[in-house]
Amino acid sequence: xxxxxxxxxxxxxxxxxxxxxxxxxxxxxxxxxxxxxxxxxxxxxxxxxxxxxxxxxxxxxxxxxxxxxxxxxxxxxxxxxxxxxxxxxxxxxxxxxxxxxxxxxxxxxxxxxxxxxxxxxxxxxxxxxxxxxxxxxxxxxxxxxxxxxxxxxxxxxxxxxxxxxxxxxxxxxxxxxxxxxxxxxxxxxxxxxxxxxxxxxxxxxxxxxxxxxxxxxxxxxxxxxxxxxxxxxxxxxxxxxxxxxxxxxxxxxxxxxxxxxxxxxxxxxxxxxxxxxxxxxxxxxxxxxxxxxxxxxxxx
Amino acid sequence: xxxxxxxxxxxxxxxxxxxxxxxxxxxxxxxxxxxxxxxxxxxxxxxxxxxxxxxxxxxxxxxxxxxxxxxxxxxxxxxxxxxxxxxxxxxxxxxxxxxxxxxxxxxxxxxxxxxxxxxxxxxxxxxxxxxxxxxxxxxxxxxxxxxxxxxxxxxxxxxxxxxxxxxxxxxxxxxxxxxxxxxxxxxxxxxxxxxxxxxxxxxxxxxxxxxxxxxxxxxxxxxxxxxxxxxxxxxxxxxxxxxxxxxxxxxxxxxxxxxxxxxxxxxxxxxxxxxxxxxxxxxxxxxxxxxxxxxxxxxxxxxxxxxxxxxxxxxxxxxxxxxxxxxxxxxxxxxxxxxxxxxxxxxxxxxxxxxxxxxxxxxxxxxxxxxxxxxxxxxxxxxx
Numbered sequence: 167x168x169x170x171x172x173x174x175x176x177x178x179x180x181x182x183x184x185x186x187x188x189x190x191x192x193x194x195x196x197x198x199x200x201x202x203x204x205x206x207x208x209x210x211x212x213x214x215x216x217x218x219x220x221x222x223x224x225x226x227x228x229x230x231x232x233x234x235x236x237x238x239x240x241x242x243x244x245x246x247x248x249x250x251x252x253x254x255x256x257x258x259x260x261x262x263x264x265x266x267x268x269x270x271x272x273x274x275x276x277x278x279x280x281x282x283x284x285x286x287x288x289x290x291x292x293x294x295x296x297x298x299x300x301x302x303x304x305x306x307x308x309x310x311x312x313x314x315x316x317x318x319x320x321x322x323x324x325x326x327x328x329x330x331x332x333x334x335x336x337x338x339x340x341x342x343x344x345x346x347x348x349x350x351x352x353x354x355x356x357x358x359x360x361x362x363x364x365x366x367x368x369x370x371x372x373x374x375x376x377x378x379x380x381x382x383x384x385x386x387x388x389x390x391x392x393x394x395x396x397x398x399x400x401x402x403x404x405x406x407x408x409x410x411x412x413x414x415x416x417x418x419x420x421x422x423x424x425x426x427x428x429x430x431x432x433x434x435x436x437x438x439x440x441x442x443x444x445x446x447x448x449x450x451x452x453x454x455x456x457x458x459x460x461x462x463x464x465x466x
Numbered sequence: 467x468x469x470x471x472x473x474x475x476x477x478x479x480x481x482x483x484x485x486x487x488x489x490x491x492x493x494x495x496x497x498x499x500x501x502x503x504x505x506x507x508x509x510x511x512x513x514x515x516x517x518x519x520x521x522x523x524x525x526x527x528x529x530x531x532x533x534x535x536x537x538x539x540x541x542x543x544x545x546x547x548x549x550x551x552x553x554x555x556x557x558x559x560x561x562x563x564x565x566x567x568x569x570x571x572x573x574x575x576x577x578x579x580x581x582x583x584x585x586x587x588x589x590x591x592x593x594x595x596x597x598x599x600x601x602x603x604x605x606x607x608x609x610x611x612x613x614x615x616x617x618x619x620x621x622x623x624x625x626x627x628x629x630x631x632x633x634x635x636x637x638x639x640x641x642x643x644x645x646x647x648x649x650x651x652x653x654x655x656x657x658x659x660x661x662x663x664x665x666x667x668x669x670x671x672x673x674x675x676x677x678x679x680x681x682x683x684x685x686x687x688x689x690x691x692x693x694x695x696x697x698x699x700x701x702x703x704x705x706x707x708x709x710x711x712x713x714x715x716x717x718x719x720x721x722x723x724x725x726x727x728x729x730x731x732x733x734x735x736x737x738x739x740x741x742x743x744x745x746x747x748x749x750x751x752x753x754x755x756x757x758x759x760x761x762x763x764x765x766x767x768x769x770x771x772x773x774x775x776x777x778x779x780x781x782x783x784x785x786x787x788x789x790x791x792x793x794x795x796x797x798x799x800x801x802x803x804x805x806x807x808x809x810x811x812x813x814x815x816x817x818x819x820x821x822x823x824x825x826x827x828x829x830x831x832x833x834x835x836x837x838x839x840x841x842x843x844x845x846x847x848x849x850x
Contacts, residue, residue: 211664216532229674237662239535240671242558245528248520252490252529255516256536259487265664283528286521 180361181207190233192225195390197380197397198299199225200354202270205297205378208364211236213266214257216250218280219243220272220299221306246271246280247287250294258293266368267294273314274304277335288344288373295367295374298337301382309385316405317452318445319437321385326440333452338377338411345414346373351406353379355398359408359420366410379406387436396434403431404457409464417464428453467643473634476604476641477543477569477627478503480611482513483649484567487538487656490518490529494548495581496631497571501543523548527555527568534564535670537658539615542566545631546573546587553591556624560595560686562671565618565656566625567611568596572731572782573631574817582818583631585731585783589759589791595686597625597693598759600730604639606757609710612644615653616700621689628759631818633732644708652707690761697758714763717770719745719752724775725833726807730756730792733780733821740826751830756792764799771800774807778833780826780846782815789813789843810839814846821847 185206192199198221206213214237217223223240226232241249246269254267271280276298284296303321304310311321313335324330341349348370352360360378367374379400381393388396400406401422408420428450432438441449471479477500481489489508491501507513520526526542533540544552549570559566574584588598597617601607607629614625629635644652660668674682697714705711717726719741729737734755741753754770754777756763771777781790788794793811800806810833815821825847832844 211667213664214536214662223673226669226672229672229678232669232672234669235667237664237667238669238672239532240669240673241531242528242554244524245531245555248525248528249532249535251518251520251525252488252532252534252540253536254532255488255490255518255529256533256538256540259516259538260536265662282521283525286525289521290519 180204180357181210183207183210185211185235187233187235189227189231190225191227192221193384193390195383195393197354197382197393198222198301200393201299201360201378201380204354204357204360205364206236208361209266209268209368212264213237213268214239214253216241216246216253216267216269218246218249218269218271218275220270220275221301222270222272222299224306243275244279245283246275246296247283247285247292250296251287251290251292254293269294269296271296271298272306273298273300273302274312276300277313277337285344288341288346288375291346291372293371293373295376297376297378299378299380301380301385302334303382303385305382305385317449318441320440321437329440341375342411342414344373346375347371347413348410349375349377350410351377351379351408353397353400353406353408355394355401356408363410385437387439388434392434396431399426399431399434402426403428404453405431407457407460409460417460419460419464467645468640469643470638471604471641472499472636472638473604473607473629474499474571474636475503476608477611478507479641479643480608481541482507483644483646484539484541484612484615484653485650485655486515486541488516488518488530488533488540489542490520490526490533490540491542491544492520492523492526492548494523494545496573496635497543497545497548497569499636500569523551524555527552527559530566531555531559531562531564534566535562535662537661539656540566541568543569543571545571546575549587549591550575553594556591556594556596559624561682563622564624565615565622567614567618567627568624569611569627569629571629571631571635580817581631583633583782584816584818585791588626588628589783591626592760592791595623596760597623598628599625600628600757600759601634602732602734602755604634604641605710606712607634608641608643609704609708609712612649612653613700613704615656617693617696619656620696621692623686623689623693628731630732648707652704693761694763694765712757713766714758715766715770716755716757717752718755720750721752722773723750723752724773725749725751725830726754726771726774726777727751727826727830728754728756728777728779728792728796730759731782733782733815736821736823737780737826740823740830744830749834762795762799767796767799768803771807776808776810776833778810778812778829780821780829781811781813782821784813784816808838810844811842812844812846819847
């Protein structure tokens with residue numbers, strides 16, 4: 167199925183509801199805080215959100231305070247997919263078909279330690295929305311590498327003398343191959359796209375997966391005021407294309423016309439400042455290959 | 467209605483009669499026939515329960531944590547490695563104060579691989595904040611599950627009901643099965659005091675600083691301290707309806723016995739025969755069955771052993787570096803008593819080796835002829 171669309175840049179009205187209150191503890195410029203605000207606007211108040219360990223175990227605030235105005239269930243690191251399955255079952259038994267069960271996991275809790283529970287739940291097509299807030303590393307513990315950390319990036323466990331040797335895991339492909347009804351990528355520089363995908367995900371039953379790229383100023387070594395810019399450059403450089411996959415087969419690509427070289431994305435980030443020209447070329451080559459692979463999937 | 471059923475079938479009947487709303491489980495020998503039986507009953511529409519066939523025991527418990535937070539009555543069963551794999555979530559269930567009931571079929575933990583009875587799996591979870599109840603026969607298994615929900619939902623702590631691999635799990639015995647009406651009258655539907663209402667949003671298991679964390683743990687201890695009285699009340703009500711009771715401990719034999727044989731699980735049934743035989747031969751002896759391991763029934767044991775000079779403890783478990791775990795707990799519990807009987811700590815039957823009447827007689831014989839044990843760990847039935 168062919169499905170290439172232009173990125174929607176028309177101004178849309180954001181839902182008015184605010185379900186993330188003041189006083190949260192996110193770092194200045196935290197991409198995930200913007201993402202959370204937009205997500206909760208899109209999902210509305212009838213949501214129970216499960217939080218396997220991530221920055222969002224801390225950001226809402228310490229007991230007895232919380233900046234959430236939704237029901238929030240904090241859960242073990244590994245358990246996003248499983249805890250949500252159980253919550254969904256409880257609501258089903260009680261006959262509550264309206265409340266959405268959602269999970270907000272980090273890339274560590276999704277790509278790494280929580281992958282088994284998520285895969286199990288997706289294979290069972292459990293009825294929940296899983297949101298992976300990907301900041302490309304264990305940022306809550308001080309920037310260690312995860313399997314979402316990009317190739318050759320610096321982290322505290324991949325120092326510049328030996329930066330990350332392996333490419334980032336293709337989480338979207340893994341989820342698509344579970345043949346779940348809906349999977350999509352989104353990022354904060356495209357709020358209207360993010361909200362549309364959240365609303366669409368909310369309207370579907372079964373396992374839905376949204377992969378959010380959320381810039382992390384301290385972890386990516388960027389100034390706090392350029393989170394949105396970096397988010398936009400991730401899409402324009404095709405490092406993080408915006409697309410949707412329905413039933414594991416039907417790909418829809420939101421093609422960004424203003425393409426920039428990967429270098430434009432990398433050079434603003436301290437975590438890539440050690441890269442040589444040839445290493446940047448290598449990354450560009452891999453990004454181009456990944457783009458072609460994605461285009462083939464869109465076409466077939 | 468009386469039926470001849472295995473221990474694992476008794477578990478399934480207990481779950482049905484408790485009207486469990488969500489089951490989540492992963493197969494492991496010797497627990498598997500429980501989940502098979504439940505799957506069959508649910509598939510046939512005889513049980514209106516959601517069964518989550520998860521991909522691991524860790525997820526089985528995590529799913530129940532989600533379900534129980536969602537306000538429904540839930541159940542899982544596991545064994546051995548499965549229980550060990552759940553360990554993190556066992557802490558989570560008690561820390562979140564969720565009234566989950568789980569059956570653990572006692573099985574050794576490898577390596578080497580072994581699927582037979584051994585209490586080392588459940589006893590190595592003793593510090594996770596779960597109530598632990600050990601069963602002697604299939605009737606007790608069924609009855610204890612019904613009671614476990616009452617206890618869990620009253621004190622808001624999870625309960626582990628424990629039975630021996632194969633000796634109970636796969637062995638048939640006659641069991642009196644209460645009717646659904648009788649069960650309902652004893653165990654009313656579960657109603658969570660913390661509903662998830664969007665108009666009144668709540669956050670659960672929120673990060674807590676040193677300023678408050680301590681008090682959360684104190685409250686768990688206080689809830690544990692309520693358990694003996696709650697168990698007693700629940701059991702009295704159970705007795706009034708079903709005419710069966712078990713107690714945290716049960717003493718049988720001479721009331722004033724100087725020598726006591728302490729057992730848990732199915733070994734107790736063997737012990738009953740042996741104690742009876744020795745009494746008939748004129749030996750002043752009694753047996754003490756320990757059903758409740760957590761919270762440890764120090765008070766009940768203290769009363770039961772008044773006047774005893776020697777306690778022979780049979781442990782089908784081993785905490786390497788210390789010995790049998792029941793003996794260890796008993797030593798700690800009795801230390802503050804003025805009169806402390808000598809404790810003979812026998813370790814026997816690991817990995818499912820039979821604890822025969824002959825072995826128990828050997829333990830009694832040793833205890834009778836020695837004023838104090840010659841070794842900290844007395845190995846019973848070990849091939850040297």
